[in-house]
Amino acid sequence: MWCHGLSHLQNRLQNLLRRGVTCWAFQQLNFKSLFPLAIHWHHTASESLNCAWQQHEDHFELQYANTVMRFDYVWLRDHCRSASCYNSKTHQRSLDTASVDLCIKPKTIRLDETTLFFTWPDGHVTKYDLDWLVRNSYEGQKQKVIQPRILWNAEIYQRAQVPSVDFPSFLETNEGLKNFLQNFLLYGIAFVENVPPTQEHTEKLAERISLIRETIYGRMWSFTSDFSRGDTAYTKLALDRHTDTTYFQEPCGYNNYDRAVINTVPYDVVHRWYTAHRTLTVELRRPENEFWVKLKPGRVLFIDNWRVLHGRESFTGYRQLCGCYLTRDDVLNTARLLGLQA
Numbered sequence: 001m002w003c004h005g006l007s008h009l010q011n012r013l014q015n016l017l018r019r020g021v022t023c024w025a026f027q028q029l030n031f032k033s034l035f036p037l038a039i040h041w042h043h044t045a046s047e048s049l050n051c052a053w054q055q056h057e058d059h060f061e062l063q064y065a066n067t068v069m070r071f072d073y074v075w076l077r078d079h080c081r082s083a084s085c086y087n088s089k090t091h092q093r094s095l096d097t098a099s100v101d102l103c104i105k106p107k108t109i110r111l112d113e114t115t116l117f118f119t120w121p122d123g124h125v126t127k128y129d130l131d132w133l134v135r136n137s138y139e140g141q142k143q144k145v146i147q148p149r150i151l152w153n154a155e156i157y158q159r160a161q162v163p164s165v166d167f168p169s170f171l172e173t174n175e176g177l178k179n180f181l182q183n184f185l186l187y188g189i190a191f192v193e194n195v196p197p198t199q200e201h202t203e204k205l206a207e208r209i210s211l212i213r214e215t216i217y218g219r220m221w222s223f224t225s226d227f228s229r230g231d232t233a234y235t236k237l238a239l240d241r242h243t244d245t246t247y248f249q250e251p252c253g254y255n256n257y258d259r260a261v262i263n264t265v266p267y268d269v270v271h272r273w274y275t276a277h278r279t280l281t282v283e284l285r286r287p288e289n290e291f292w293v294k295l296k297p298g299r300v301l302f303i304d305n306w307r308v309l310h311g312r313e314s315f316t317g318y319r320q321l322c323g324c325y326l327t328r329d330d331v332l333n334t335a336r337l338l339g340l341q342a
């Protein structure tokens with residue numbers, strides 16, 4: 001993440017929208033006439049619970065809360081929350097997953113109210129609450145939006161009139177910080193206004209959100225067009241949309257300027273790469289996806305490099321920027337501590 005101003009932004013957002021899982025209607029035929037092996041459907045005693053399950057040869061099938069779920073038996077054993085399998089104080093698994101027989105099957109399955117009890121061949125009992133299973137099933141997760149995001153282009157973002165947060169509110173109130181982070185998570189960029197235009201205040205701002213990442217550019221960097229480093233960022237040249245530090249093992253995001261020689265793939269794969277690169281670049285350069293921001297002293301911009309690229313026009317005269325790179329895990333951690341879905 002950056003926390004300093006840029007002259008224009010290019011938003012390019014790939015987001016996978018997920019569809020909810022469909023419900024399942026099941027006409028219960030008399031299986032005896034169809035299959036030699038009787039398949040037992042187990043139902044809850046109380047109709048209101050509306051839960052049915054079936055013990056298949058290689059998985060457990062559960063129908064509950066309008067969701068059809070399928071669970072691997074090793075998974076059901078591995079996620080056991082019994083005292084001997086799970087440390088409820090640290091929320092860590094005690095069970096040695098590698099000790100679970102890959103061909104394990106439950107000896108018996110029983111439902112009591114809203115809890116399923118699986119008894120394994122060694123006598124160990126694993127119990128699951130039905131709602132926990134829905135929440136933690138693959139089928140249940142597919143229905144959830146992991147983190148709400150708003151896909152935008154320049155027009156959508158301008159129309160959204162996303163409010164900036166003021167420096168004092170951001171620094172001194174959790175509400176200010178939470179509003180900022182909510183916008184940052186939704187859009188991938190967010191602004192803080194009226195920040196005293198010093199590196200120290202910018203640093204204080206960044207530390208409010210996350211750990212600052214030390215890189216070859218220092219912890220906080222302040223730069224101008226003095227070519228103090230052999231990089232076009234330290235010139236007056238225009239910079240096309242990009243993200244920084246793509247040459248790091250843990251880059252901020254990816255960047256065409258800094259791309260090293262492609263010498264690890266054969267020529268035909270190289271050509272496919274260029275074709276894909278061209279498709280992406282055409283998309284990235286669509287004018288409607290460019291959101292220009294006029295930076296000024298006191299305006300701090302945070303950018304999620306996994307969602308938004310940055311760049312600038314060429315310029316004349318004196319211009320100085322300062323900022324830093326933030327660690328994504330710590331930004332997300334701060335957001336979660338404030339109750340945001342991140």
Ligand SMILES: C[N+](C)(C)CCCC[C@H](N)C(=O)O
Nearest residue numbers: 217221223231233243244245
């Ligand atoms: C000046 N500042 C430290 C912000 C960025 C320097 C980044 C330089 C390099 N072109 C890259 O994109 O990673």
Ligand SMILES: O=C(O)CCC(=O)C(=O)O
Nearest residue numbers: 005006007233239244312
């Ligand atoms: O000068 C700017 O506005 C941005 C420069 C840049 O992208 C960089 O330093 O990586």
Ligand SMILES: [Fe+2]
Nearest residue numbers: 242243244310
């Ligand atoms: Fe950059």
